[in-house]
Amino acid sequence: MSLDTVKRAEDTPDEPQPYAALGMKIDEYERVRAILGRRPTGSELAIYSVMWSEHCSYKSSKVHLRQFATKAPKSEALLVGMGENAGVVDIGDGWAATFKIESHNHPSYVEPHQGAATGVGGIVRDIMSMGARPIAVMDALRFGAADAPDTRRVLPGVVEGISHYGNCLGLPNIGGEVVFDPCYIGNPLVNALCVGLLRKDQIKLAVAPGPGNKVVLFGALTGPDGIGGASVLASATFEDESQAKRPSVQVGDPFMEKLLIECCLELYQADIVVGIQDLGAAGVSCATTELAAKGTGGMDVRLDLVPLRDPSLRPEEILMSESQERMMAIVTPDNIDAFMAICAKWDIPSTVIGEVTDGGRLVMTWHGETIVDIPPGTAVDEGPVYERPFHEPAGQVALNGDDPNLLGRSSDLRATLLELLGSPNLASKEWVTSQYDRYVRGNTVLAQPADAGVLRISEVMPGAEETTRGIALATDGNGRYARLDPYAGAQLALSEAYRNVAVTGSTPLAVTNCLNFGSPEDPEVMWQFSEAVRGLADACKILGVPVTGGNVSFYNQTGSTPIHPTPVVGVLGVIDNVATRVRTGFTGDGDKVILLGDTDEEFGGSEWAHVTHGHLGGLPPQAKLESERDLALVLTEAASRGLLTGSHDLSDGGLAIALAEACLAQGIGCTVSLTGDDAFVDLFSESSARALVTVRPESFDAFAELCATHEVPCYGLGATGGTTLTIENVLEVPITELRETHTATLPGIFG
Known part of the structure; x- marks a missing residue:
């Protein structure tokens, strides 16, 4: 196959392109052509297809998510809000906490161990990219009926993947949920949260300022695993052949990520990082376009310099690969040698692959041939925005009229208590949580089965002074509540997480969320989504806690059957003295x-x-x-x-x-x-x-x-x-x- 260069694209305007196979609609493809004034090259098409995917662009949810900003309470504690890799809040004594929750649902169904493991790895890198040391993880899990055959396949692998990755990183798993409901058969929810700690004056952002600054790719080598992984798997519904998509699931190496964490922290300590971005969904495509768009707008990249595990990879595959444990940094020329030396100390491969420019274009070459020449902001900020039609589900009124207060109630309340206590949702989750290390690093004050996890923050960072301060975290959600009333269901999810933080003695401070729903192309699902967002935004305003960021996970359904709408809410709180917890x-x-x-x-x-x-x-x-x-x-x-x-x-x-x-x-x-x-x-x-x-x-x-x-x-x-x-x-x-x-x-x- 000949190389599809920009010159060739100009000379062959009518050449058919596989945009539909990459998840693009015809009007989206035509819009790319209009932006470029020609057909895209194969590499440009790869970039736009992943960056404009539902998972990366939020094209069906943006119009609703804006409420989190317009209704948000003004909080002096909020240092970084929505739009960055993770939110950051001031927790006092010169410290800041950064936290976020994201989904890895579809990959975890296709390949449970690696899907869940790389979900943990990805959210940890989001926290690293803010300049923080990751200090703990949590997970909110939903599976089908506990005794269903597919649950027996998926759940052990998911738990093993979370345990393996988190334990190898040395991060305590301090809380979360395990919920069973038949609606999640074939579409489990694996939502992973990470929290990190940093000094409030040392926040890092995903920007590429300063023409002449170098673009450095560092971490694991790029391979064929995860090509189009999260960006593709999370942007379509599941069908029976979903398990054939195993090659799209990323493969994690927690030992490399542990080295990467320590390497990044030393780079931050040396103050030689101008901007930084993790490589998660959409890989190199995302890192380069987002860094360039938030900087001076220009970047030249030699894609053939990207270190590969598989030398046969083509440019399009390199751009779409979601190989794990990779970061991209912007470094001034006079700091490059020091940057490379620190990476070498930690055995982290690092390569200068490009340079920041002021030309307003992202230009990529492959062995001297130009294969990408686009305005990066068009891939990041100018993607499609859909105002999807929505209406109340046809059976909603009948559902709400089916009064549970009319159900028969047993007079044997002892038996009823024991029946509930032994039911899968209310039974002990020790079989799951015992596989996680809750106390590694020695800073865990409370963990499962406590209502919220609590961590002391003293001695977490090198050279940190003593402080009595601590943070608390809880995640909650109830799909059945949200199915009955998505507006109230979202508020109840926030209420419970807020309450769980408070019962430890901690003051709730900020919110992150992972909004798990069916297909946005279904007007009934979009009604559920719009109501849940409206409910959550209204509740945050009343409770006085801002939304710092999060994730939308659509297409959680098999065929035409969606899961219950499941907004999962994480709340972070602060406690002045962990001894009073x-x-x-x-x-x-x-x-x-x-x-x-x-x-x-x-x-x-x-x-x-x-x-x-x-x-x-x-x-x-x-x-x-x-x-x-x-x-x-x-x-x-x-x-x-x-x-x-x-x-x-x-x-x-x-x-x-x-x-x-x-x-x-x-x-x-x-x-x-x-x-x-x-x-x-x-x-x-x-x-x-x-x-x-x-x-x-x-x-x-x-x-x-x-x-x-x-x-x-x-x-x-x-x-x-x-x-x-x-x-x-x-x-x-x-x-x-x-x-x-x-x-x-x-x-x-x-x-």
Whole structure:
């Protein structure tokens, strides 16, 4: 095959090109021709096809995502917002935290181990590219029914991939979720989050300023694995032949990434990096176009200088390869020798492949022939923007009218509790989390099964002074809630993550999100998406937490059947002194057990309806955002004053599951009484803005006064102690039986 140069493209305007096979629509292809004034070369077509893909360009979601900026609260803590590789927030004492969550859904179905592993690797590099040391990861996972054959294929591989990559990097996995629902059969969700730490005056950005500065590609060699990987796999629906797409899944090398982390940190310490970008989705295409577009607008690149694992790769394949563990830096000429020396010290291959120009063009050559000559901003900022039509799903009214409050309720509340506690979604996830290292590096204060992960930040960076400060992180989402009402469902996801951070004693500070939906070409899916974004933006405004960035994952469906709309929300919080963090559950005998918040008869999308009746209908619980904010104020102030001895949020399964999990945390029982008129509602309703806390008897009056000040309902239920969960006149279960029921489910299914 002859080389498709710019000159040849000008001379052969009518040559057919495989734009459709690369995922481009005819009008998108014609627009590229209009921009260039000719047909694109094969290499230019490769660049535009991946950069204008749904995964990279957000072409179907941009018009909705703007609400995160227009409605966002003004936050002095926000240092870097949406549009960069990750958001950055000021956490005090001169420190900043950067965090982000992204999806690797389709690759993880096609090849579970590598799909999940490279999802972790990719999000870690996003954090590295901000100038930070990655300090922890989390994962939010969704699978089909736990006992489905394909779940048995996918889940072990996904968990193994996350474990292998994170453990090899030496990053603690401090939290996340594992959820099962038949809607995810054939389309699991693997959402990975990473958080990093840096000094607030050392932020790095993806820019290429300064004509004459050198473009350096460093890290692993480029190979054929992952050609068009995330950018292609995440921009189309799944069909039966999806597993034939294995070559599109990237292959990770965590040991190379570990070296790359340390190399980058030394480069930052030496202050010899002008701009930097990781190579993730779209690889060299993305790194060069984004760096050039955000700099002086020009860059000359010799593509034949890219170090290859496979010398037979053609230019188009090099541009589309998503080989892992690669970075691109902009370096001044007088710092090149120092840059290369540091890379050599860490055994990191590094090559100057180009130079920044002021010509406003991205020009690439291949052995002296020009194969790319484009305005880089057209690939990054001038892609198609679709205002997709949307309307409420045809069966939405009937779905909301299917009232779960009319379902039959067992009078045996003990049996109902045990049935829920042993169900896959509520059972212990220790079979999964035990495969992750939660405490490596020695800075983990809280981790699974705590409500949120908490990390101390002292001694994380070389030469860092001591500080008592820490950060907390939680991720949450509920696809059933969002299916019933995507507006409320997104708000409930944020509410729970916000609450989970607060129950540790940390102040919620900022939000990242991963929005997992079906095909944007389906008007019913686009209605779900638009409502979820609107709900999340409105909730962030009320709660006073900005969205710092995130990810949209469309085309999560097999054929014409989409998953439940699943907005996953991550919240980062800060705690002034990690010594005041509140542990999960009951931590000692004789403490008073207190329920915070009011309970209503709310069973739409609940675990009780799902587990005992296989039912989905009605409306989800009401999102009580002002109440969530007040509850968080009480929890954080009470923690800082040392009033709380334990805490736990109320969410899936309601008070019954919260009490059981609180007993299981340290093997300490309780004797409590219910406060309402209906024991079933009191125990299994999933009303929001509620938490379970314990206080020492002598602290009760001060705590009650604090609750009254913030108008947070406060109900004394009883006291901790003993070896049973006892709800007077309702049920009594030994902790040994609770533990047996809680821990047996996943090992029984997955061995």
